[in-house]
Ligand code: NAP
């Protein structure tokens with residue numbers, strides 16, 4: 001079960017659509033890389049893999065797997081790290097439970113997931129399962145800051161082949177609703193620690209003091225924040241927006257990040273479920289509780305638990321009839337925005353709505369304007385401003401628009417995205433204090449029961465590295481560069497205290513602007529509308545949001561982005577695209593044996609990874625391979641070899657054939673390395689001569705249901721059979 005020595009390039013084994021694609025692409029990559037003596041091997045960070053790694057004591061000897069995520073967590077701290085990271089599932093509770101069931105069905109004697117653990121065994125198992133929830137992978141791997149942009153070839157292609165954009169009209173009723181008071185933004189306090197310090201978080205109540213968290217430790221220079229969202233204010237806000245939306249006659253939608261913000265956001269989501277069904281909870285609250293209903297798990301779970309209670313179902317129907325229509329995830333199947341906390345994820349959902357002209361799908365299977373509820377106001381202004389901008393100017397023209405690149409502060413669990421261990425739903429009213437080792441009370445808030453309190457931090461070394469990266473990127477491009485920091489926000493003011501002196505010391509202060517997110521959104525949209533380019537230098541949350549928002553507007557998708565993590569100890573982590581694992585694509589494969597996943601993000605990451613390897617290992621041949629990958633990527637774009645969405649048309653597997661062919665042709669044509677020319681000339685020839693046969697074999701595979709032997713934990717042989725259906729191609733690749 002232990003892994004053998006670290007390969008030159010680690011290619012992560014993940015879930016859903018990208019993992020299906022890997023079954024076809026990875027054999028091609030391995031074959032080509034071996035020509036430069038470069039080993040490419042997988043490490044398993046899939047949800048199923050992580051579950052199995054967490055429960056060796058429940059598995060038989062031959063079922064046990066190594067803890068690859070832990071291994072990678074160490075690897076990324078070494079200069080030799082070279083990891084291609086595909087998107088993986090950040091599991092919500094329903095996804096985790098489904099994965100456990102599937103594995104149990106395959107003969108793995110895993111403990112059940114206890115919703116309400118009672119015995120010691122149940123509690124212990126539940127605690128282990130909880131560590132697997134949400135974004136459990138990225139924070140471990142991201143030991144560096146992020147540099148995301150569209151590769152030149154990708155941007156040029158998008159300009160020459162602009163995607164369809166929905167029309168924005170000035171009278172669109174679509175709007176963003178946010179709290180603006182008594183939320184995380186407005187209650188934030190922040191301080192930079194002058195020296196190394198330990199800290200604890202306590203709750204003082206009438207009855208005494210409870211330690212919420214002990215043993216925290218921060219190096220000098222860490223920016224430490226604390227804030228809370230008032231549950232009462234949240235409920236009042238939600239109730240009011242539900243009423244207002246009804247009066248406006250448009251769709252109600254809620255946009256959260258329940259995957260990444262795995263502690264706070266499911267709670268906020270649960271408040272929305274409860275407010276939407278307020279009369280039902282009033283009347284049947286205790287009965288539903290006895291049935292195991294937890295509003296945080298969503299309406300879908302709730303409906304399942306009350307399915308044998310006709311009077312509750314009737315009350316739900318009556319309530320829904322009185323509510324505004326809801327934004328739908330799948331109107332055919334009746335899945336609403338509030339069904340599953342991880343179905344509507346803000347970074348993907350808001351850009352899709354904006355790209356579509358401000359429309360969401362309603363229960364009537366038609367598009368409507370929508371109220372977009374984003375409770376906390378820290379970043380809601382970005383979407384609010386984008387919507388105002390497009391209402392005024394009309395949709396963006398991707399044929400002429402410039403680009404927004406991003407340099408994001410991410411390393412060492414920076415900011416909100418690292419706040420889960422220090423986020424608490426307050427059990428009882430009192431005062432939360434963050435107390436340093438020397439007894440200093442760093443931050444305190446008086447809170448009520450149900451408030452969501454959290455502390456986030458950003459460390460000095462990552463902040464300085466981030467500013468340096470921004471300076472390098474601006475220098476390399478000459479673009480307008482904006483730090484998206486709000487001088488009136490507590491945390492951002494501390495960051496500005498880092499940014500200004502470093503820019504001044506480097507003599508580049510005049511090359512940078514500092515703007516609050518709303519102003520920066522407007523400035524960036526104005527810049528790209530003129531066909532010019534800009535760099536958004538942002539914190540961790542906006543890194544995530546913006547590298548979906550701008551690519552989705554500019555390129556139609558964030559999946560084609562170059563996403564490089566410059567690891568602080570010298571290694572390279574190459575993320576493939578900025579998108580997720582596209583569950584809908586798996587459904588289509590299962591039903592029609594057509595995979596519309598576009599591996600362009602993987603192609604881009606592979607090119608960068610090989611070029612990085614060439615530098616770090618002084619491997620000239622890897623450089624030639626990497627440059628040929630870029631030529632192949634360009635070829636795939638220029639010749640329209642990306643997958644089609646429709647069954648019967650070329651899919652992911654076809655695009656891999658073309659990628660392999662263009663890659664081989666580029667290697668055959670180059671003159672830097674004669675051995676590679678000689679080796680790949682015949683491969684290119686065989687791929688070209690057998691084109692009709694291969695394309696025919698790939699086409700013949702489509703149309704009927706495909707069985708991969710599992711959703712979360714597919715059967716490797718079945719998977720290979722589905723994803724590599726061309727015997728001719730397989731023989732050429734070997
Ligand atoms: P998503 O997987 O990015 O899917 C949104 C839509 O984007 C897809 O349905 C698809 O549109 C399109 N898309 C994304 N990547 C594509 C690609 N390579 N080729 C073609 N189309 C692509 O977002 P999600 O539904 O919010 O998240 C799904 C899962 O991914 C969740 O479990 C989430 O936690 C995880 N996730 C992981 C990461 C990461 O590991 N870095 C990042 C984000 C999300 P069509 O359906 O219209 O084809």
Ligand code: MG
Nearest residue numbers: 347544548578
């Ligand atoms: Mg994202």
